[in-house]
Amino acid sequence: xxxxxxxxxxxxxxxxxxxxxxxxxxxxxxxxxxxxxxxxxxxxxxxxxxxxxxxxxxxxxxxxxxxxxxxxxxxxxxxxxxxxxxxxxxxxxxxxxxxxxxxxxxxxxxxxxxxxxxxxxxxxxxxxxxxxxxxxxxxxxxxxxxxxxxxxxxxxxxxxx
Amino acid sequence: xxxxxxxxxxxxxxxxxxxxxxxxxxxxxxxxxxxxxxxxxxxxxxxxxxxxxxxxxxxxxxxxxxxxxxxxxxxxxxxxxxxxxxxxxxxxxxxxxxxxxxxxxxxxxxxxxxxxxxxxxxxxxxxxxxxxxxxxxxxxxxxxxxxxxxxxxxxxxxxxxxxxxxxxxxxxxxxxxxxxxxxxxxxxxxxxxxxxxxxxxxxxxxxxxxxxxxxxxxxxxxxxxxxxxxxxxxxxxxxxxxxxxxxxxxxxxxxxxxxxxxxxxxxxxxxxxxxxxxxxxxxxxxxxxxxxxxxxxxxxxxxxxxxxxxxxxxxxxxxxxxxxxxxxxxxxxxxxxxxxxxxxxxxxxxxxxxxxxxxxxxxxxxxxxxxxxxxxxxxxxxxxxxxxxxxxxxxxxxxxxxxxxxxxxxxxxxxxxxxxxxxxxxxxxxxxxxxxxxxxxxxxxxxxxxxxxxxxxxxxxxxxxxxxxxxxxxxxxxxxxxxxxxxxxxxxxxxxxxxxxxxxxxxxxxxxxxxxxxxxxxxxxxxxxxxxxxxxxxxxxxxxxxxxxxxxxxxxxxxxxxxxxxxxxxxxxxxxxxxx
Numbered sequence: 001x002x003x004x005x006x007x008x009x010x011x012x013x014x015x016x017x018x019x020x021x022x023x024x025x026x027x028x029x030x031x032x033x034x035x036x037x038x039x040x041x042x043x044x045x046x047x048x049x050x051x052x053x054x055x056x057x058x059x060x061x062x063x064x065x066x067x068x069x070x071x072x073x074x075x076x077x078x079x080x081x082x083x084x085x086x087x088x089x090x091x092x093x094x095x096x097x098x099x100x101x102x103x104x105x106x107x108x109x110x111x112x113x114x115x116x117x118x119x120x121x122x123x124x125x126x127x128x129x130x131x132x133x134x135x136x137x138x139x140x141x142x143x144x145x146x147x148x149x150x151x152x153x154x155x156x157x158x159x160x161x
Numbered sequence: 162x163x164x165x166x167x168x169x170x171x172x173x174x175x176x177x178x179x180x181x182x183x184x185x186x187x188x189x190x191x192x193x194x195x196x197x198x199x200x201x202x203x204x205x206x207x208x209x210x211x212x213x214x215x216x217x218x219x220x221x222x223x224x225x226x227x228x229x230x231x232x233x234x235x236x237x238x239x240x241x242x243x244x245x246x247x248x249x250x251x252x253x254x255x256x257x258x259x260x261x262x263x264x265x266x267x268x269x270x271x272x273x274x275x276x277x278x279x280x281x282x283x284x285x286x287x288x289x290x291x292x293x294x295x296x297x298x299x300x301x302x303x304x305x306x307x308x309x310x311x312x313x314x315x316x317x318x319x320x321x322x323x324x325x326x327x328x329x330x331x332x333x334x335x336x337x338x339x340x341x342x343x344x345x346x347x348x349x350x351x352x353x354x355x356x357x358x359x360x361x362x363x364x365x366x367x368x369x370x371x372x373x374x375x376x377x378x379x380x381x382x383x384x385x386x387x388x389x390x391x392x393x394x395x396x397x398x399x400x401x402x403x404x405x406x407x408x409x410x411x412x413x414x415x416x417x418x419x420x421x422x423x424x425x426x427x428x429x430x431x432x433x434x435x436x437x438x439x440x441x442x443x444x445x446x447x448x449x450x451x452x453x454x455x456x457x458x459x460x461x462x463x464x465x466x467x468x469x470x471x472x473x474x475x476x477x478x479x480x481x482x483x484x485x486x487x488x489x490x491x492x493x494x495x496x497x498x499x500x501x502x503x504x505x506x507x508x509x510x511x512x513x514x515x516x517x518x519x520x521x522x523x524x525x526x527x528x529x530x531x532x533x534x535x536x537x538x539x540x541x542x543x544x545x546x547x548x549x550x551x552x553x554x555x556x557x558x559x560x561x562x563x564x565x566x567x568x569x570x571x572x573x574x575x576x577x578x579x580x581x582x583x584x585x586x587x588x589x590x591x592x593x594x595x596x597x598x599x600x601x602x603x604x605x606x607x608x609x610x611x612x613x614x615x616x617x618x619x620x621x622x623x624x625x626x627x628x629x630x631x632x633x634x635x636x637x638x639x640x641x642x643x644x645x646x647x648x649x650x651x652x653x654x655x656x657x658x659x660x661x662x663x664x665x666x667x668x669x670x671x672x673x674x675x676x677x678x679x680x681x682x683x684x685x686x687x688x689x690x691x692x693x694x695x696x697x698x699x700x701x702x703x704x705x706x707x708x709x710x711x712x713x714x715x716x717x718x719x720x721x722x723x724x725x726x727x728x729x730x731x732x733x734x735x736x737x738x739x740x741x
Contacts, residue, residue, distance in 0.1 A: 047360065048374070048375060050360070105357075
C-alpha cells in the first residue's frame with residue numbers, strides 16, 4: 001500500500017499555475033524508487049481526481065496558492081487546509097475543495113492532508129515559471145520533502161513497513 | 162421597464178462564462194453570451210515538433226484532456242501522412258468512449274442534476290418510498306435499497322446540521338421551481354454519490370491504455386502502450402479481464418441508473434421541452450467517438466458506428482441530411498475582441514484562421530459589456546453562414562434522421578414515455594435527454610463492438626499498435642496541412658495544423674463550446690446560447706437574484722469554459738445581479 005500520495009495540481013502552459021507540477025516533478029525525482037510514495041500529475045482535473053484522493057492514506061497537495069506576496073512558500077497543515085480551501089486555495093479553480101468534500105461524503109478520505117505551494121506572480125498563457133517562483137522552488141521542494149519524510153517516519157515508528 | 166441581469170460566473174467547475182440578460186415581466190427578452198478570458202493555445206505550439214503538440218494542447222482543458230490529445234494526434238497524422246494501425250485506432254475508440262460516458266455521467270449528476278434536484282429536501286424523504294419511486298421509474302440500480310437510502314438521508318441531514326453544505330454549496334435551494342417529491346430528491350442524491358464512485362471504473366479504462374490518468378499517453382502514428390498477453394509489464398490478459406468488468410459495469414450503470422433517472426426527472430419538468438430551443442441547425446460527423454483525419458466527406462478512419470455518416474441538418478428539417486462540407490465552416494469576430502486583416506466582418510476558415518487579440522472592452526471590474534458591438538473572447542463559428550448546434554442532441558438527431566436503429570428505438574421509447582415529439586429534443590430538457598440516450602448507445606457499443614473487436618484481433622495475434630514509417634521528420638512533406646474532426650462529449654471538436662520544415666507553423670482548434678457559446682456574427686445572428694435564452698422572448702426568469710431557469714438552459718449544453726478559454730480568476734468573482 002502506498003503510504004504517501006503526492007498530488008501536483010496546475011497547468012504547465014499557464015506560467016506559475018504550473019508550480020504544483022514543477023514541485024511534483026522534483027519530488028518525484030528525489031523519491032524515485034521508493035514504493036511507499038506515489039506522485040500524481042493531477043493537472044487541472046476535477047472529479048476524476050476523486051479516486052486519487054479517496055485512495056490516499058496521507059495526501060500532500062502541491063499547488064499554486066493564492067496570496068498577496070508572489071514567491072511566498074506556503075505550508076498548510078491540519079485545520080488550516082479546509083479553512084483556507086473555503087476561501088479558494090487554488091487560482092485555477094480546480095475544485096480541490098469539491099474533490100476533498102466529495103471524498104468525505106463518500107466516507108473515505110485521507111487520514112491526513114497537507115498542502116505545500118507557492119504564491120504565483122504570473123498566471124498567463126506561457127511556458128515556464130516566473131523568476132520569483134523558480135527562485136524558491138528549492139525551498140518549497142525541501143518543505144514538501146520534509147512532509148513526506150515525517151509521514152514515512154511516523155509509519156516506521158508505528159511499525160508499518 | 163426592463164431589468165438587466167448578469168450571471169457570472171456561470172459554470173460550476175470553471176468561471177469563465179458570463180451571461181448578460183435583459184428581462185421583462187419574468188421573461189428573458191435579450192441575451193448575450195460572453196467569455197471573459199482569452200484562449201491562446203494556438204500560439205503556444207508554434208514552431209514546436211508536431212509529434213509533441215498533443216502534450217501541450219491536451220492542457221487546453223482540465224476535464225477532457227484525452228480528447229484534445231487524440232484530436233491533435235489525428236490532425237498531425239493527417240498532415241504528415243501517418244496511418245496508425247487498426248488496433249491503435251480501436252484503443253483510441255475505447256478511450257474516447259469511456260471518456261465520453263464518464264463525461265456525460267459527471268455532467269448529468271454532478272454539474273446539471275442539482276438544477277432539478279433539491280438536496281436539502283432529500284433529508285425529509287421516507288427511504289422506503291424513495292426505493293418505491295426508483296422502482297416506479299424503471300430504475301433497476303443495485304443501490305436502490307432501503308438501507309442505502311436511509312444512509313444517504315442521514316448523510317444529507319448531517320450536512321444540513323453542520324451548517325456547511327459541502328459540495329452542495331451555492332444551490333438556489335429556496336427556489337420555488339424545484340418540483341420533485343422528497344423521495345425522488347433522495348433517490349437522485351443517492352445516485353449522485355453512486356455515480357461519483359462509479360466513475361472510477363470508466364476512468365480506469367483510459368488509465369490502462371494510456372499508462373496513467375489524468376493525462377494518458379498518446380503517440381503520433383499509434384498508441385504508446387504495448388500489448389503482450391503473456392507479459393506482466395505490458396497490457397496483458399489480467400488487464401483485459403479487468404477492462405471487461407469495467408465495460409460491463411459502465412453499461413449496467415447507464416442502463417439501470419442514468420437513463421431511467423434522466424427520463425424520470427425530465428418527465429417532471431416536461432415544460433422544459435418547450436423552453437430553451439436554439440437554432441434548429443445541427444452538425445456532427447457521426448455518433449460520439451467518430452474520428453476523422455482529414456475531410457469527413459472523403460475519409461473514414463474508425464468508429465463504432467460507421468453506419469451514421471457525417472451530415473448537417475438545417476432549419477429543423479429532419480428529413481434531409483445534407484452532406485458535411487468542412488470548407489463551409491468559417492469563424493466570425495463581429496462580436497469578439499479580435500481583428501482580421503480583411504476586416505472584422507469577414508469570416509475565415511479555421512485553416513486560415515487568425516488569432517489577433519484586440520481588446521476594446523472596459524477594464525475589469527465592469528458592470529455591463531453588451532452595449533458595445535464586441536463583448537466576448539469567443540469567435541462565432543458558422544456553417545454555411547448559419548449558427549449550428551453541436552453535441553449529443555446534434556448527433557442523436559443526425560443518427561435518427563439516418564434511421565440508425567438503436568438511436569430510433571431509444572428516442573422513440575423516450576418520446577413515447579414523455580409524450581413529446583422528436584423535434585422537441587431542441588430544448589433544455591431535450592439536450593439533457595439526448596445526452597443520456599447517447600451514453601446508452603456508447604456504453605453498448607463499447608461492450609458489444611469496440612472492446613470485443615480489440616480482444617478478437619488480439620486473439621488472432623494482432624498486437625501492432627504503432628506505425629513508425631512516418632516517425633522520422635525526413636519522411637514528411639516540406640509543407641503539410643492536416644485536420645481532424647472528433648465527436649467528443651460536448652460536440653464536434655476539430656484541430657487544424659500546418660507542418661512546415663518539421664515544425665508546427667500554424668495551429669487552430671475549434672472546440673464545441675465555441676460553436677455554442679459564440680456571440681452574434683456580422684449579420685446579427687445570435688449564437689446558440691443566446692438564441693436558447695432570448696430567441697422566443699419567453700424564456701422564464703422569475704427571480705433575478707436566483708437565476709435558476711437560465712442556468713438550467715445553459716447547463717443543458719454542457720458548457721466547458723476551460724475549453725473555450727483558459728486563464729483564471731484569482732478571486733473567483735461572485736455572482737452579480739445588476740438591475741436598472
